[in-house]
Every structure is written in structure tokens, then in C-alpha cells.
Amino acid sequence: MDKFDRPRQRLFLQGLYDAYPEELTNEQLEELLSSFPDEKVTTANLLYLEKHGLIFSGLQEGAVGYHLVNRPAITHKGIDFIRDDGGLGAILNVQTVKFHDSTITALEDIIRVANLPDEKKSGLISKLRELPSDAIKHLTLQLLTKGVLNLPAALPIIEKFLRSV
Known part of the structure; x- marks a missing residue:
């Protein structure tokens, strides 16, 4: 039998979740603790869940091991x-990804030098300026992927750039 049994841990967390924001009653606590086979396994699981930030174990280390001095409680992570x-x-x-104006300008320059009618170029540049940042990020990654797939053609450009830096 695995000491860190996931279904038992989940059952324990669910019990704390159901009781939140109240403390567990004596009966609830006994029921949850009795789901573990022995005190050593119980202590190991409470400490494990606490170290992952899912619960406050209520355990305190003493001269001869750990003792439950407070009732366990679930955390916001739990x-x-x-x-x-x-x-x-x-x-x-949420992390914000910012694109420098130079990224958008570089994309516009690619469109300007493309072999397309001026009317179509203007339309594409206009749409590019309206794109949200996540769409620009996606487009940039797509262009990068295409560049990597055509690496032999891109190598001279990369070499030229690296020499100039």
C-alpha cells in the first residue's frame, strides 16, 4: 500500500473544503484521520499536504515526533x-506580454516590401495595427516557425546580424 495514497489525500482535502470556513468538528476530524492506516502515515500525509501549501496541518514537532495541536484547515491553494x-x-x-513598437514596425516593413498591390498592403497594415497583443504574439511565433523551417535561407541573415552586433 502506498503511504501517499492520492484518493485518501483527496478525501481529506474534500473534508476540509466542505467544512471551510468553519473548523472540523471532533467527529469530522476523527473520520478524516481514520481514513489513514496509522498515525505515522497520517502525520506523513498532513506534512506532505502542508508543504505543498494545500493545508495547515495543525501538527507541531515535539521531543518524540509530531503532535496534533490545532485542527487542520484548508488553504486558498487547497x-x-x-x-x-x-x-x-x-x-x-496573469502575466502581461508587451511587444515593443519595433516588433510591429518590423511586421509592417515585411508587408511593405512584399510583392503585393499597394491597396492590399495598406489593408494588411491597418489590420495589423488593430490586432490585440496575443494575436501579434501568435503571428510573430508563426513567422519564427516558418523561418526556422527554412533555416538554410535564414542562416546568412542570422550570421550577418550576429556579426553586426
Whole structure:
């Protein structure tokens, strides 16, 4: 039997989630703790979940091992884990990617030198300027991929650039 049994851990987290924001009752705590085969395995799992930031274990280290001095409680990370939706962390931890004006200018320059009618070039540049940043990022990555796939043709350009830097 695996000491770190995922279904038992999930059951324990679910019990804390269901009780939140209240503390577990004595009966609830006993029921959850009894799902583990022995005290050593219980302690190991509570510490494991705590080290991952999913719970406050309520354990305190003493002279002869750990003792439960407070009732375990679920953390915000534990709630997000149980909900399995990324939680507020997914919303609050959004990273912004900024593109320099030079990136957009470089894309415009590529369009300007393309063998296309001026009317079509103007339309493409206009649409490019209206694109949100994630679309520009996607376009830039697509162009980079095409460049890598045609690496033999791109190598002289890369070499020329690296020599000039």
C-alpha cells in the first residue's frame, strides 16, 4: 500500500473544503484521520499536504515526533486544487506580454516590401495595427516557425546580424 495514497489525500482535502470556513468538528476530524492506516502515515500525509501549501496541518514537532495541536484547515491553494479551476490564482497571476513598437514596425516593413498591390498592403497594415497583443504574439511565433523551417535561407541573415552586433 502506498503511504501517499492520492484518493485518501483527496478525501481529506474534500473534508476540509466542505467544512471551510468553519473548523472540523471532533467527529469530522476523527473520520478524516481514520481514513489513514496509522498515525505515522497520517502525520506523513498532513506534512506532505502542508508543504505543498494545500493545508495547515495543525501538527507541531515535539521531543518524540509530531503532535496534533490545532485542527487542520484548508488553504486558498487547497480550495483552488479541489475546485480544479485554477481559482483566483489563475486570474490574479496573469502575466502581461508587451511587444515593443519595433516588433510591429518590423511586421509592417515585411508587408511593405512584399510583392503585393499597394491597396492590399495598406489593408494588411491597418489590420495589423488593430490586432490585440496575443494575436501579434501568435503571428510573430508563426513567422519564427516558418523561418526556422527554412533555416538554410535564414542562416546568412542570422550570421550577418550576429556579426553586426
